[in-house]
Amino acid sequence: MQYKSQAVAKPYFVAAIALFVAQILFGLIMGLQYVWGDFLFPYIPFNVARMVHTNALIVWLLMGFMGATYYLIPEEAETELVSPKLALAMFWIFLVAAGLTVVGYLTVPYARLAAMTGNDLLPTMGREFLEQPTITKLGIVVVALAFLFNVTLTVLKGRKTAINTVLLIGLWGLAVLFLFSFVNPHNVVRDKFYWWWVVHLWVEGVWELVLGSILAFVLIKVTGVDREVIEKWLYVIITLTLVTGILGTGHHYYWIGTPEYWQLIGSIFSALEPIPFFAMTLFAFNMVNKRRREHPNKAATLWVLGTGVMAFLGAGVWGFLHTLSPVNYYTHGTQITAAHGHMAFYGAYVMVNLALISYAMPILRGRAANSNKSQVAEMWGFWLMTVSIVFITLFLTAAGILQVWLQRVSDNPLPFMVAQEQVSLFYWMREWTGVIFLIGLLVYIWSFFIPGEEKAA
Amino acid sequence: MNAQHRGHAPRPYPPGDLAIWVFILAELAAFFALFAAYAFTRLRHLELFNEMQKTLDSTAGMINTLLLISGSWGVARAVAAVKANHVRASANWLLMAIGSGVGFLIVKYFEYGAKFSAGVGLDTNLFYTFYISLTMFHALHVVLGMVILLFVWNKTRRGGYSAHDHHGMETGASYWHMVDLVWIVLFPLVYVMR
Amino acid sequence: MSEAFTTSTARNIFYGGTLFFLLVFLALTYQTEQSIPSRDRREMLADAKVVAGKKIWETNNCIGCHTLLGEGAYFAPELGNVVKRLGSEEAVKAFIKSRPPEGVPGRRSMPQFNFTDQQLDEIAAFLKYVSEINSAKWPPNIQG
Amino acid sequence: MNTHLLNMLWVALLVATVLTWLIGKTGYTGPLAVSAILVIAAIKGWMIIQDFMGLRRVRLLWRGIVVGWLLVTLAVILIAYWLGLK
Known part of the structure; x- marks a missing residue:
């Protein structure tokens, strides 16, 4: 660790992984409810489990991003963080707010939670992924502002590199777009239209800037390739990302009451969206091949390469699979979407977070890399989780194809629930694969506790 | 310059910065998709497309083609001039290219004006969705190309480029030629052939 | 390679390209707001x-x-x-x-x-x- | 760069454009007219790529990508047109 203030990243990483575990546990509950309908009913209805599953994911990814930022900004800017105390204070506020929100989800009926938290004053709740009480959303804004204030000032007083500039643009974009979560028109078409400004422009826009810069940072560290080369790639990749991703928003505007020309624009630009992901894969492999040093942390390199491949598969290929409007007409709102969502989130955002954690955590604990034994365990975690997500995606895709066929294409379309029963075999297989994913996650966590410091800091 | 290159091994990279070429290829891919979508949608609505195409002003399209070709020629001459160290001439050629862009937009202004005042819009019918999306998207590229050329022209005027260093000018020039190239396909496709 | 491909050009293309497509997106948003009353x-x-x-x-x-x-x-x-x-x-x-x-x-x-x-x-x-x-x-x- | 060549190409491109426009104006339609139009477009595009863009002196890979784009695009247009004849 070159700068003392980088240490604030550590609690963020720990909390992120803890929330990751919560996310997976609730995922397993939901998966079981798919095939065992009254499991935990009415104590934890499906919608509650889903809120916890998705919100925990978002919060832990954001926690990971923040931790990553606190870790890499001082090193890139070559100066200590402006205020490590503020960073720690915000950590606790964010964690407590997230915790209270989850407790709220689990203990109080959602309508009561809405009433208790003053949703009437500014109704923002009850929209997918933005279920958080309005006061939680306001809290997120406060935390985000304090965070951005802290890191932006740090960069301003220090060295400005492509990596920290792109990271800051991504983070500011993330915060600004989140403000659209407070936009909730009565008109359903407009509601959905601007809802995507948060959801799509996050994951297929500004988050990719964060992803790109974290990836670039780790690549510089583990490969020793010239910063100049890596920064050029970074700019090219994020240009392609935004050039395709901004108008790619159109693929959400096919069937929600928006004009039909979006079918043309959305299809064309989202058909190009795999290109930046493909470039990212090439980038990661190219840089690792050109490496100028053998970094002792093999696990971090594996995560970086994994991010390249899995982001391309999940976000690129599985996204493309159902993005053209004539295809999407049949697949919209089916398990195909769920399949894409699982692999894309894991491949892009989960893996990049784990890549940085894998690189930074040993250093935060005072060594360049973990012992071989620990790294082997971590790689086991990598493979178990990654292979599981591939199979989860395949099973959900199979379920989705069958669902589309039974419910939408065949001559005698079946009602939704009847079609669901027909595909339950795939849901069972998905659930068992989910258990293996959890095992992989536990192995991954266990790797942190394997002692041994073969390599000095 | 010409003599220098003759008989030499081909250059490894196209003129201008490689980064612009990545962008150019992405743009070409987008236009390819748009053209293919047009061609195959036309297939399913032959009568509509053939009939609606007659409502377009192909003379305006032709004049615009002439303007873009001339702009492209101007930029090519500008690059040739700077390579011969004729910096002033180079700046003037760039200005001429920018002027052709202005002319293009003026013609487009009248063309769209006539259409919009006739009540035509993006969702009038499938043909007009394509016509407006394609030409509007292309026209925006003309605007972007003009902005780039303005920067290049300004730098040329101040003596920023020379026979030794004209990397930036070639970067802008390549983008401008791409805009022209795309129109070379767009004009016959949308305005003429049926 | 280094001469053919410069970081500053890559950066300018990023800013220019992003701004360009953002403006196109905002223009389409405006158009959408104009035309949805007939659909929503x-x-x-x-x-x-x-x-x-x-x-x-x-x-x-x-x-x-x-x-x-x-x-x-x-x-x-x-x-x-x-x-x-x-x-x-x-x-x-x-x-x-x-x-x-x-x-x-x-x-x-x-x-x-x-x-x-x-x-x-x-x-x-x-x-x-x-x-x-x-x-x-x-x-x-x-x-x- | 040979400025004389550039000027010649410019004139050729202008003439080719007017030719395309005339085909449309005179109302010629059908496979022959369309083939002519697309061949003219291919020649125009090729001139622009080779000499205006200056890819003539660049190694085959890059030239191939751009010329390839032109030919594939025109081929797709032609195929779609041809399918429409049936």
Whole structure:
């Protein structure tokens, strides 16, 4: 660790992984409810489990991003963080707010939670992924502002590199777009239209800037390739990302009451969206091949390469699979979407977070890399989780194809629930694969506790 | 310059910065998709497309083609001039290219004006969705190309480029030629052939 | 390579390209706002029941199980066309009312929300409104 | 760069454009007219790529990508047109 203030990243990483575990546990509950309908009913209805599953994911990814930022900004800017105390204070506020929100989800009926938290004053709740009480959303804004204030000032007083500039643009974009979560028109078409400004422009826009810069940072560290080369790639990749991703928003505007020309624009630009992901894969492999040093942390390199491949598969290929409007007409709102969502989130955002954690955590604990034994365990975690997500995606895709066929294409379309029963075999297989994913996650966590410091800091 | 290159091994990279070429290829891919979508949608609505195409002003399209070709020629001459160290001439050629862009937009202004005042819009019918999306998207590229050329022209005027260093000018020039190239396909496709 | 490809050009293309496509997106947004009044049935929002129904929809997190115009969770049926599928607003209300509080053994079941009659009217009015939005002929058939 | 060549190409491109326009104006339609139009477009595009863009002196890979784009695009247009004849 070159700068003392980088240490604030550590609690963020720990909390992120803890929330990751919560996310997976609730995922397993939901998966079981798919095939065992009254499991935990009415104590934890499906919608509650889903809120916890998705919100925990978002919060832990954001926690990971923040931790990553606190870790890499001082090193890139070559100066200590402006205020490590503020960073720690915000950590606790964010964690407590997230915790209270989850407790709220689990203990109080959602309508009561809405009433208790003053949703009437500014109704923002009850929209997918933005279920958080309005006061939680306001809290997120406060935390985000304090965070951005802290890191932006740090960069301003220090060295400005492509990596920290792109990271800051991504983070500011993330915060600004989140403000659209407070936009909730009565008109359903407009509601959905601007809802995507948060959801799509996050994951297929500004988050990719964060992803790109974290990836670039780790690549510089583990490969020793010239910063100049890596920064050029970074700019090219994020240009392609935004050039395709901004108008790619159109693929959400096919069937929600928006004009039909979006079918043309959305299809064309989202058909190009795999290109930046493909470039990212090439980038990661190219840089690792050109490496100028053998970094002792093999696990971090594996995560970086994994991010390249899995982001391309999940976000690129599985996204493309159902993005053209004539295809999407049949697949919209089916398990195909769920399949894409699982692999894309894991491949892009989960893996990049784990890549940085894998690189930074040993250093935060005072060594360049973990012992071989620990790294082997971590790689086991990598493979178990990654292979599981591939199979989860395949099973959900199979379920989705069958669902589309039974419910939408065949001559005698079946009602939704009847079609669901027909595909339950795939849901069972998905659930068992989910258990293996959890095992992989536990192995991954266990790797942190394997002692041994073969390599000095 | 010409003599220098003759008989030499081909250059490894196209003129201008490689980064612009990545962008150019992405743009070409987008236009390819748009053209293919047009061609195959036309297939399913032959009568509509053939009939609606007659409502377009192909003379305006032709004049615009002439303007873009001339702009492209101007930029090519500008690059040739700077390579011969004729910096002033180079700046003037760039200005001429920018002027052709202005002319293009003026013609487009009248063309769209006539259409919009006739009540035509993006969702009038499938043909007009394509016509407006394609030409509007292309026209925006003309605007972007003009902005780039303005920067290049300004730098040329101040003596920023020379026979030794004209990397930036070639970067802008390549983008401008791409805009022209795309129109070379767009004009016959949308305005003429049926 | 280094001469052919400079970081500063790559950076400028990033800023220029992003700005360009952002402006195109904003222009299309403006166009969309201009043209959706003919598709979104906003006149139905004059009915206070529809607006109240949307709020009930939100504060009970219906989207956590159902989809609405294809967006939401995929655990329970699509509701954008539910009024048409069940035949009437009355049928929708009757279904919501009929849910057993303890669920159906072994099967997925909607919770019993104990809505008042007025709330049921409002929800039904909201779903009726959504069903009339011009969604470009989606879903492909009545099953959603 | 040979400015004389550039000027010649410019004139050729202008003439080719007017030719395309005339085909449209005179109302010629059908496979022959369309083939002519597309061949003219291919020649125009090729001139622009080779000499205006200056890819003539660049190694085959890059030239191939751009010329390839032109030919594939025109081929797709032609195929779609041809399918429409049936």
